[in-house]
Amino acid sequence: MDEHDVQVPADLQYRAVPSTERQPLLNDHPKDPYIVVFSGPNDPLDPMNMEPWRKWLCAFVLGFMTFTVTFSSSVFSAAVNVTAEEFGVSVETMALATSLFIIGLAAGPVLMGPSSELFGRKAPLFIAYVTFVLSQIPVGLAQSAYTVLIFRLVGGVAASGSSAIVGGYLADFFAPVQLGVAIAIYSATTLIGPSVGGIVGGIVVQSSLGWRWIVWLTMIQGFIFGSIGFLMLPETYVPVVLTRKAKRLRLTTGEWALHSKSEEEPVDVMKFVVIYLSRPFLMLCLEPILLFMTLYISFTLGTIYLLFVAYPISFEQERHFGHISASLPFIPIIVGIIIGSVYVVYYSMTTLKVKLAKNGRVEPEDRLPPMIVGAFFLPIGLFWFAWTSAPTINPWPQILSGIPTGIGTQLIMLQSLAYIIDIYKSNANSAIAGTVIVRSFIAGSFPVLAIPLYSRLGISWASSIVGLMALAFAPVPILFYLYGSKVRQLSRYSPKIS
Structure with missing residues (x-):
C-alpha cells in the first residue's frame, strides 16, 4: 500500500x-x-483533475440531458387542443398535462438532491432519467386523458433528477471561472428547451405524424443523450x-x-429521512439569500411558461397567424437566451478571471452584475411585448420583444444558480433541490393561471402586470450584491472561508 x-x-x-x-x-x-x-x-481520482476535454464533454452531455427534460416540459402544450377534442375533455383539463409535469419536477428533488449528497451523483441521476424516458411510453399509447395526466406527472417527478443534481455535478469538477461557463451551457439548455419544445410541438402536431410523435421524439432524445451520458459521465462526488x-x-x-x-x-x-430529506426545506426557511433567489427564479421561469399561453393567444387568435407560424415568435426568445449566455461567458473569462488572478478566489457576489443587467432586461421585454400587442400594429416589434425577454431570463436564471452554488458549495444540491421544488410549484401554476388572466384582461394589460412584477423583483440582486457577504456570515450551510 x-x-x-x-x-x-x-x-x-x-x-x-x-x-x-x-x-x-x-x-x-x-x-x-x-x-x-x-x-x-x-x-487522477480527484474529479478536479479530469482532462479538460472530458470536463467539457461532460458539461455538454449533462446540458443535452437537461434539454430533453425541459423540451418535454413544454412540448405537450401544442397538443392541448387536439388531445382535448380526441379525449372529450376541456382544454383546461388537458392544459394540466404541462402544469402537472412542471409540478412533478417539484417532488423529485426532495429525494434526488440529498440522495446525490449521500450516494453520489451518477446513480440517483440515471435511475431517475431512465424512469423519465420509460414514462413516455404510456403517454404515447394513451387512450384517455387520465393516462396522459398521470404519466406526465410521473415523468416530471423522474425528470427532476436533472435539475436537482446537474448543478452539483458541475461544481464537482470545474474551478470557479470555468464553472461560470459550464453553468451558462447548462442554463441555456434549461431555457432553450421549453422554447424549442413549443416550436417543434406546433410543427409536429400539425403534420401528418400527429400529436403522439411529440412524445416519441422526447423518448428518442432521452434514450440517445441518456445512453451517451451513462457511458461518459464518471462518479464525481x-x-x-x-x-x-x-x-x-x-x-x-x-x-x-x-x-x-x-x-x-x-x-x-x-437518519436519511429525518436529517437529509429535511435539509432543502430547512435551508429555504433559514437562508434568506436562498429564499429570495428562489422566489425570483420561480417567477422568472413561470414567466416563460406563461408566454407559452400568451403567444398563441396574441399571434394565433388575435393576429390570425397559422398554428405553426404562431410558434415561430419563440425564436427571438431563443436568440436572447443565446446572447445572455455569450455575455456571461465573456464576463466569466474576463472580469472573473482577472479577479481570480488578483485575489486568488472569486466571491459569490461577483456573479451578480450580469444578473442585475438581466433584472432590467426582463421587464423591458415584457412591457415591450405588452405595448406592441395591438393587432393594428405591425407584428415585428412584438416578435422582437422576445430578445430582451430571453436575455433577461437567461441572465437571471444562470447567475442566480451560479450564486447559489458558490455560496453553498457541496450543500448546493440541497439548496438547488429546495429551489427546484418551489419554482416548479409556482411555475407549474402559471400556465393554468395564464388562461383566465389573458382572457379577462387581454394581452396588453395582463403582460403589463407581469412586467410590473418583474420590475418589483429587480432590486433583489442589487441588494445581495451590496449586502450579500454580510448575510452569508450568518449562514448555517455556507462553508466559512478564512
Missing part, C-alpha cells in the same frame, strides 16, 4: 483531504493513518470516490482497517 493513499504532507492537505466544502454530510477529518484520502493534488478507493485498497492490500471518512458514519433510513 502506498503511504500516500493514507496520509499526506500537511501542505497538501487542502486537496488530499476533502474540506467541508466538498463533504457536506461529513465532519472534519481527524488525523487517522487508516483514513483513505487522495494521494496528492494531482491524484468526493466522499463516494474515496469510499470506492478504500474498498479497492482493502481488497488489494488486505489491510481491512482502511476506510473513508464517510464509512465511519453509516446512514440508516430514519
Whole structure:
C-alpha cells in the first residue's frame, strides 16, 4: 500500500483531504493513518483533475440531458387542443398535462438532491432519467386523458433528477471561472428547451405524424443523450470516490482497517429521512439569500411558461397567424437566451478571471452584475411585448420583444444558480433541490393561471402586470450584491472561508 493513499504532507492537505466544502454530510477529518484520502493534488481520482476535454464533454452531455427534460416540459402544450377534442375533455383539463409535469419536477428533488449528497451523483441521476424516458411510453399509447395526466406527472417527478443534481455535478469538477461557463451551457439548455419544445410541438402536431410523435421524439432524445451520458459521465462526488478507493485498497492490500471518512458514519433510513430529506426545506426557511433567489427564479421561469399561453393567444387568435407560424415568435426568445449566455461567458473569462488572478478566489457576489443587467432586461421585454400587442400594429416589434425577454431570463436564471452554488458549495444540491421544488410549484401554476388572466384582461394589460412584477423583483440582486457577504456570515450551510 502506498503511504500516500493514507496520509499526506500537511501542505497538501487542502486537496488530499476533502474540506467541508466538498463533504457536506461529513465532519472534519481527524488525523487517522487508516483514513483513505487522495494521494496528492494531482491524484487522477480527484474529479478536479479530469482532462479538460472530458470536463467539457461532460458539461455538454449533462446540458443535452437537461434539454430533453425541459423540451418535454413544454412540448405537450401544442397538443392541448387536439388531445382535448380526441379525449372529450376541456382544454383546461388537458392544459394540466404541462402544469402537472412542471409540478412533478417539484417532488423529485426532495429525494434526488440529498440522495446525490449521500450516494453520489451518477446513480440517483440515471435511475431517475431512465424512469423519465420509460414514462413516455404510456403517454404515447394513451387512450384517455387520465393516462396522459398521470404519466406526465410521473415523468416530471423522474425528470427532476436533472435539475436537482446537474448543478452539483458541475461544481464537482470545474474551478470557479470555468464553472461560470459550464453553468451558462447548462442554463441555456434549461431555457432553450421549453422554447424549442413549443416550436417543434406546433410543427409536429400539425403534420401528418400527429400529436403522439411529440412524445416519441422526447423518448428518442432521452434514450440517445441518456445512453451517451451513462457511458461518459464518471462518479464525481468526493466522499463516494474515496469510499470506492478504500474498498479497492482493502481488497488489494488486505489491510481491512482502511476506510473513508464517510464509512465511519453509516446512514440508516430514519437518519436519511429525518436529517437529509429535511435539509432543502430547512435551508429555504433559514437562508434568506436562498429564499429570495428562489422566489425570483420561480417567477422568472413561470414567466416563460406563461408566454407559452400568451403567444398563441396574441399571434394565433388575435393576429390570425397559422398554428405553426404562431410558434415561430419563440425564436427571438431563443436568440436572447443565446446572447445572455455569450455575455456571461465573456464576463466569466474576463472580469472573473482577472479577479481570480488578483485575489486568488472569486466571491459569490461577483456573479451578480450580469444578473442585475438581466433584472432590467426582463421587464423591458415584457412591457415591450405588452405595448406592441395591438393587432393594428405591425407584428415585428412584438416578435422582437422576445430578445430582451430571453436575455433577461437567461441572465437571471444562470447567475442566480451560479450564486447559489458558490455560496453553498457541496450543500448546493440541497439548496438547488429546495429551489427546484418551489419554482416548479409556482411555475407549474402559471400556465393554468395564464388562461383566465389573458382572457379577462387581454394581452396588453395582463403582460403589463407581469412586467410590473418583474420590475418589483429587480432590486433583489442589487441588494445581495451590496449586502450579500454580510448575510452569508450568518449562514448555517455556507462553508466559512478564512
